[in-house]
Amino acid sequence: MLETYPNTHALAEAAAHGVEVCLAQGLKTRGRASLVGTGGRSPGEVYDRLRDARIDWARVIVTLSDERCVAPDAPEANVRLLRERLMQGPVARAHVLPLWPEPEAAALKALLPFDAVLLGMGEDGHIASLIPGDPDLALGLDPAGAALTRPVPAGLGKPPVARITLSLSALLQSRAVFLLVAGEAKREVIARAQAGADLPVRSILAQDQVPVRVLWAPSH
Structure with a gap:
């Protein structure tokens, strides 16, 4: 399951190509496509490379x-990274549906199924903002949960601000x-999660509902 790349540049190239293929397929079969981005350090170079994807971005919703519950131009905002690294050039024609303020459930539901989901992972095994220590983590990790999003209280993660996250049921x-x-x-x-450790990332690795590619490279 673990795809190993010699460096983060090669990893970004592989991830961007995979996402491009998924979006192109969505455009071909449905006439539109949806992409779920992520924040942190992991996706920046992937976003850079996606800007060269030859697809009709005007029919893509991102x-x-x-997301952190902060202003969209705050340094901590994931949507700021998205706009600075991805939404440039031809990609600026794509539509962005921010998670904060929280969108109408119908607007998010209209994107399903997502054509491609990018996720990072913390050293505590969290994915999205499904973070160990959240008293309602079990609700967020319920694969059959009805809610597409979950609020996350302040005090968890870095920075420890309040957040909103897609639920596991949405990611699936x-x-x-x-x-x-x-x-x-x-x-x-990843090895611990695959061996059965009770970490949020295990919930996405252990399921067989959606294909998951785990792309790994040494740090810079």
Whole structure:
């Protein structure tokens, strides 16, 4: 399950190509496509490379796996990274559905199934903002949960601000998931999760509802 790349540049190239294929297929079969982006350090170079994808971005809607409850231009905002690294050039024609303020459930539901989902992972095994220590984590990780999003209280993650996250049930309503992992510490986390450790990332690795590609490279 673990795809190993010699460096993060090669990983980004592979991830961007995989996402492009998924979006192109969505455009071909449905006439539109949806992409779930993520924040943190993992996706920046993937976004850079996706800007060269030869697809009709005007028919693509982009949202996020999670967001900090901050202003959209705040340094901590995932949507800011999205706009600065992806939504440039031809990609600026794509539509963005921010997660904060929280969108109408119908607007998010209209994107399902997502054609491609990009996820990072923390060293605590969290994905999106499904973070260990959240008292309602079990609800967010319920694969049959009805809610597409979950609120996350302040005090968890870095920075420890309140957040909103897609639930596992939402993430599983996708055609493909790309999990971006860099460094030996995170490779060990993946190994622990695959061996049965009770970590949020295990919920996406252990299911067979949606294909998951785990792309790993050494850190810079």
